[in-house]
Amino acid sequence: MSELLGIVCLILISALFAMSEIAIAAARKIKLKIMMDEGHHGAEQVLKLQAHPGAFFAMVQIALNAIAILGGILGEQALTESVSYxxxxxxxxxxxxxxxxxxxxxxxxSLFILFADLLPKRIAMLMPEAVAVRVVTLMNAITTAFKPLVLFFNGVTNLVLKIFGFPTERKDEVTTEEIVAIMDAGAKSGSLQAQEYQLIGNVLELECRTLPMAMTTRESIVFLDLEDDSDTINQKILNNPHNQFLVCDGHLDKLLGFVDTKQLLKQLLRGEAVHLNEQIIEKEVFYLPETLTLSEALNAFKSASEQFAVVVNEYALIVGIVTIKDLMSSFMGDLVTFHGEEQIVQRDSESWLVDGATPMVDLCRVLGWEDVPEVNQYETVAGFLIYRLKRLPKRADHIICDGYKFEAIDIEGVRVEQLLVSRYKEGGAEFTL
Incomplete structure (x- = not known):
């Protein structure tokens, strides 16, 4: 009977060590930090143990192997005679x-596998943080008690790791992929709402998107010419009710500054003819290079306290204008809808009308298209079409790629204004017309 009780005690002790090993290894760093902020002292101990796990794992392996040997000895003594009978x-x-x-x-x-290994490890995997914070104090005490043996085996292990070029300490770095995986799991479980999921995803993409994906392109910029008369200025403001307008001398590349429409309104209220003069033109224009990511652009706006910026390329030519509203819209997405700004309009379950300037990542999100070929070679849907055609498209030109047909349906000059994207139902073999 005493031998049987000994076996039961060994199984329970082995289960404790197995559960502790899995729980401390599987405990998520983010959740432990949240628990630590909430006052769980054990969470801080687990984080420290995860940062330097060598001594702990050495102690666990010493204990588990010793228990296995003792279990075999006691088991043979306890059961052999009874089984033989x-x-x-x-x-x-x-x-x-x-x-x-x-x-x-x-x-x-079988008893050890079931009750000392499988069951405790399954429990630890189901709730690793809860188990880890409860056993960490005991594990630290046992590690200290077995310190001589732990130091010896841990030192030998570190030496072998160094010989083969492996790191001896764990580095916890939360990557974007891990955050996305957590978001996906939260969205599937329902703990993360669809709008929250979309917003967080857009924010994470700020480092991947550049300014051309959010700016108003050069050909769409409405500016005031220094030589414009009152009627021309009034008509431009009526057709394009912006807060500020660029002021140029003849063409866009001779930029003089910008004017606030409030200054022109004051002229109108005083009964004067609306006109441009040196007193109302602000010459300190905020410039941004087109190579900036949207995240970098947001930081630049924050530092400069400006409402809009002129985007220039490496040759100092103006390629567009970007505003705070443009940047906010880039990651707010469908959560904030502005009238007339929908870039992707779904016609039916199989086709979409897409503005040529639509960022390719936005279209891929709508289509659920993940493996986009050579995605670093273009930014917009029009750019994708041009890249695949290897020439400027004409109306009705199309490509078929990965089961989708991209057809240019509205061309203005050399600009692709609108495309029709539809599912290709004949197997999606890739070719170009």
Whole structure:
């Protein structure tokens, strides 16, 4: 009976070590930090243990191996005679001792596998943080008690790792991929709402998107010419009710500054003819290079406290204008809808009308298209079409790629204004017309 009780105690102790090992290894750093902020002292200890796990794992392996050896010894003593008695009731041949030993071995091994390994590890995997914060203090105490053995085995392990060029310490770095995986899991479980999921995803993409994906392009910029008369200025403001207008001398590349429409309104209220003069033109224009990411652009706006910026290329030519509203819209997406600004309009379940300037990442999100070929070679849907055609498209030109047909349906000059994107139903073989 004492030997059986000893086996039960060994199984329970082995289960504790197995559970502790899995729980501390599987505990998520982000959740532990949240628990630490909420006042869980054990969470801080687990984080420290995860940062330097060598001594802990050495102690666990020493304990588990010692328990396994003791379990085998006690098991043979406790069960062999009893098993031999019951086996002898049906068999008394020369193999009686070997059969009894085999049955005893399988019984003890099965008990340890089930109750000392599988069950505790499954429990630890289901709630690793909760288990880890409860056992970490005890594990630290046992590690200290076995310090001489732990130092020896841990030192040998570190030496072997260094010989083969492996790191000896764990580096916890939360990557974008891990955050996306957590978001996906939260969205599937329902703990993360669809709007929250979309917003966080857009924010993470700010480092991947550049200014051309959010700006008003050069050909769409409405500016005031220094030589414009009152009627021309009034008409431009009526047709394009912006807060500020660029002021140029003849053409866009001779930029003089910008004017606030409030200044022109004051002229109108005083009964004067609306006109441009040096007093109302602000010459300090905020410039941004087109190579900036949207995240970098937001930081630049924050530092400059400006409402809009003129975007220039490497040759100092103006390629567009970007405003705070443009940047906010880039990651707010469908959460904030502005009249007349929809870039992707779904016609039916199989086709979409797409503005040529639509960022390719936005279209891919709508289509659920993940493996886009050579995505670093273009930014917009029009750019994708041009890249695949290897020339400027004409009306009705199209390509078929990965089961989708991209057809240019509205061309203005060399600009692709609108495309029709539809599912290709004949297998999606890729070719170009």
């Amino acid at each position: 019951y086996v002898s009731l049906v068999y008394q041949g020369p193999l009686l001792d070997k059969i009894s030993f085999a049955v005893s071995f399988l019984t003890i091994t």
